[in-house]
Amino acid sequence: MIAAFRRHYGASPLHLLGHLAAFAITYYALSELLLSRYTHAINWVAWFVGGALLHDLVFLPIYVILDTIARLGVVDHPLRRVNAINHLRVPAVMAGTMFLVYFPLILGDGRENYINDAGHGPPDYFARWLLICAVLFGASAAAYAVRLRRSRA
């Protein structure tokens, strides 16, 4: 009987039970959340589903394409002694994740709330981020130069 269940369902009964349990919790949470007078239901769904779609179909393809362009541009030959691509990837990923996390402050999007809340304007986060970019890319370039020199010696 279990075999027949597997054939029709595609997994064990435990798989089904686990999903039903998780969906019950999700249903409880969504019913509390979406019926609440605090929530604009359609807006919430748009943010929840939109976040996943934006990541999977826009954000991820964009950084994969940028990485591909960089790899084609740098043209690391397998026999080359020092590969350049990761000297580009490390500072780009570090500065990029900082921008991703802090873009509201960097672009000044919460500025009005910040002033109301803190009693003074926010510091110039954009300038600070640029400074961080300069340090990261500069340090990576210096490390690359040192490695190139050593490989020639």
Added chain:
Amino acid sequence: MRLIPKSPPPGPSQEDFWLSPVRGPWLTTILGSVLLVAVVIVGATGFFSHAAYNPDLGQNAIVPRDHDFQLLVFNWPTRPTWLFAANQSLHTIVGIVAVPLLLAKLWSVIPKLFAWPPVASPAKLLERVSLLGLVGGAIFQFGTGIFNAQLYYPWHFNFVVAHYYGAWVFLSALFLHVAIKLPTMRAAIRERGALQPLIDRISATEAEPYEPGGLAPPVPEPATISRRGVFALVGAASAGLFVVTAGQSIGGPLRSLALLAPRGRGATFPVNKTARLARVTPAMVDATWRLQLSSGSGDGAAPLALSRAALLAMEQHSYDLPIACVEGWTTTQRWTGVRLKDLAAHAGATKDMLLHVESLQPHGAFRQTTLSTGQWGDDEALLALKVNGADLPLDHGYPARIIVPAMPGVHCTKWVGRLAFGAPA
């Protein structure tokens, strides 16, 4: 007739579309395991934070009390005094530092999104639905939390309510996902070792064996990064986020490095909600201000009205106590004022009563709060009149504010107008 053709269309649904030699079950297993530890810490501290608001008392609940099971509510303690600060620091720092891990984990499994056929069985259909809860939930929880810490609210829902119930959606999908993937994870570690693949240099990095429907590519490209390089890259991004963030919570020399933290570098300790925003004017707190102090149901004696001079004439106590915001920043200052338990004795309150605090602030969710017996009964729980030896600045709650060890910052009510000790409702 088939609605869905048997062979995939050109593009990402073709298995040979994916070329990276490091992508495979081992990489995903290790990335997922580290991410799981981080998410468990962030989830647990999130629910502790919910409990720290004592949502079962008075009108403390932002998530409406009658709408909620209040499953994880317990009597939040006052010791150690840095408990709430440490909890929120962990919640926000680990959450932010885990972002590169989350991105890497999602990158490692992206071929699964395009797997062909899209729905092979009823079981796969349910998995797809639960994965929407998992991926959507992860991005929603991280995104809303990070935006909230930056006071950026581009949506039309209450952050606290959505973040709290979003956690239930995300974590239920996560535990299901871990349960389903546990055999795959164990197999990957059994076959390749937990750390063994980290030894290979770029030139020795080869793809994991291809299996149809798996993560490893059938036709891998030559490696441009080793597996240890992937972890170094993720680790560097996490370390960078730690450096520019953690100082607002940890303080010390790190504070000057917290370049991107919302409340990072800065001379004085941060204000959360100015008097202007709260609509508290100097006229409301001038010499005519009186603290309304009462005990009992209210039909007894008229409340006492105490001037600031009368409060300053009472026994003063000074304590170094941290004040911490859910958003993650924290700061320790020296507060001076009257112990709440002395005011309770003055009002004739009994030890089993709750303390209801009201602000002069006319509107807002935190214009009132209810303290547990343990909170107002703590030796270091103060109605603070001064900070660091000087009168409280107006933005910090002049003429008087509440400071209780390990209590959320927004419950340390500013511009106190009324203290009412009363029986639990």
